[in-house]
Amino acid sequence: MEIVRKFTKYVSLNIFAMIGMSCYILADSYFISVAEGANGLATLNLVLPVYNFIFAIGSMMGLGSATRFTIDKARGDKEAVNYFSNAVVWALLLGGIFMVIGGFFPEKVVAFMGGDGELIDIGTVYTRIFMLFAPAFMLNFIWGAFVRNDGAPTLAMVATLASSFSNILLDYVFMFPMKMGMAGAALATGMSPLISVGICSLHFFGKENQIKFRFCKPSGRKLMESCKLGVSGFVGEMSTGVTTIVFNIIMLHLLGNVGVAAYGVIANLAIVAISIFNGLAQGSQPLFSRYYGESDDRAVRKILKMALVTGFVISLLVLGSIYIFTDFFVVLFNSEHSDRLAEYACEGLRLYFLGLPFAGFNIVGIGYLGAVERAKPAMTAAILRGLVAIVVFALLLSVWFGAKGAWLAFFAAEFITAMVTWMALRTHKIE
Numbered sequence: 001m002e003i004v005r006k007f008t009k010y011v012s013l014n015i016f017a018m019i020g021m022s023c024y025i026l027a028d029s030y031f032i033s034v035a036e037g038a039n040g041l042a043t044l045n046l047v048l049p050v051y052n053f054i055f056a057i058g059s060m061m062g063l064g065s066a067t068r069f070t071i072d073k074a075r076g077d078k079e080a081v082n083y084f085s086n087a088v089v090w091a092l093l094l095g096g097i098f099m100v101i102g103g104f105f106p107e108k109v110v111a112f113m114g115g116d117g118e119l120i121d122i123g124t125v126y127t128r129i130f131m132l133f134a135p136a137f138m139l140n141f142i143w144g145a146f147v148r149n150d151g152a153p154t155l156a157m158v159a160t161l162a163s164s165f166s167n168i169l170l171d172y173v174f175m176f177p178m179k180m181g182m183a184g185a186a187l188a189t190g191m192s193p194l195i196s197v198g199i200c201s202l203h204f205f206g207k208e209n210q211i212k213f214r215f216c217k218p219s220g221r222k223l224m225e226s227c228k229l230g231v232s233g234f235v236g237e238m239s240t241g242v243t244t245i246v247f248n249i250i251m252l253h254l255l256g257n258v259g260v261a262a263y264g265v266i267a268n269l270a271i272v273a274i275s276i277f278n279g280l281a282q283g284s285q286p287l288f289s290r291y292y293g294e295s296d297d298r299a300v301r302k303i304l305k306m307a308l309v310t311g312f313v314i315s316l317l318v319l320g321s322i323y324i325f326t327d328f329f330v331v332l333f334n335s336e337h338s339d340r341l342a343e344y345a346c347e348g349l350r351l352y353f354l355g356l357p358f359a360g361f362n363i364v365g366i367g368y369l370g371a372v373e374r375a376k377p378a379m380t381a382a383i384l385r386g387l388v389a390i391v392v393f394a395l396l397l398s399v400w401f402g403a404k405g406a407w408l409a410f411f412a413a414e415f416i417t418a419m420v421t422w423m424a425l426r427t428h429k430i431e
Contacts, residue, residue: 014283058138074293095135102131133190239386281367
C-alpha cells in the first residue's frame, strides 16, 4: 500500500503540473489566433520547434542530472549533490548561446523554419523575445526535476501551475489591454519560468533539503553521465519539434498556410495529451530510480505495471474526448471561421490521435528504461519514436495518400516504436 500511495501522489501531482504547463501553450495559441488570425497561428507553429529544442536540452539536463542524483544518493554517494551545480552551470552556458542567436538573428531563425515574408514580419519579434529567456527555460527544468526528486513533488507542482496560470494572465494583459500583440505573448511566456524557479527555490530553505549549489568548473563528464539518463526527456521534447517541422513542410506543400494553421490546432491539442503521459513518466521516475538504487526489484516492477495501466486508461479517455468534441476543439482556434481550416483540422484530429494509446506506452516505457540506467534501449526507442519513424512515415504516407496519410503517420510511428519498447521491456524481464 505504501508503494501505491507514493505512486498516486507523485504521478497525480506531476500530471496536474504538466497539464498546467501545456495549458499556457494552448492559451498562447488561442490569444494569438484571436489577435493575429490564421497567420499568427501559423507563425507560432513555425517557431515552436525552436522552443521545443530549448526545452529538450533543459529537460535532458534536468531529468538526467536529477535521476543520477537520486540513484547515487540512494547508494550513499556523497558526491551525488554535485550534479545539480554542474547542470546549472551548463544551462547558463548553453542558454547564453540561444540568447545571442535570438537577440541578433531572429528573422533568420523564422526564415530557416520556413516562414515567408509575411510570417517573418509577424514572427521576428516573438522569436527574439522568447529566445532571450532561453537560460530561464532550461533552469526551470533543472529546478523542478531536482526539487521533485528531493522529495518535494507538491512544491514542484505548485511552482509549475503558478507559472502556467501567471503566463495565461499575462498573455491576456499584454496582448489585449496593453495591445502588445506577438511581443506580449512572447514576454508572458518568457517570464513564466522565472516564477516557477522562484517558488521551487523555497525548497532550499527547508529542513529536508539535500540540494546544494556550489560554484564549480563545468564538467563535461558529469554532463554526459547525466544526459545518457535524460535522453528520453530530450527526444521527448525534440519529437514535438521535429514532428512540427516535418508536418509544417508537408502541409505547406499540400494545403498551404491554412494547412499549417490546421496542423497548429492538432499540434497544440497533442501537446496537452502528451503532457499527461510525460507527467505520468516523470512522476514515476523518482520512484523507479529510488527503488532501483535500493535494489528493490519487486517495487520497481509494481510501479511499472501501475504506470502502464494508468497510461492506457488515460489514452482511451483522451481519445474518446477528441472524437466526441472534435468540432468544439477546432472552433476554439478558428477565430476567422475558416471552413477550410475547420475541414482540415477535424479530419486531422480524428486520424492523428489514433496513435495516442501507443504513445502513452512508449513514453512510460522509455522513461522507465532511462530511470533504471538502461540508457541504450531507452535511447534507441526514443530516437526511433521522435526522430526517425515519424519523419519516415510522414514523408512516405503523405506521398502515397496525401494529407490523410500525413495525419496517420503519428499512429504508424508510435505503433512501430511500441513494438521496440515492448521488446526492450521483455529483454529486461519486465512482464
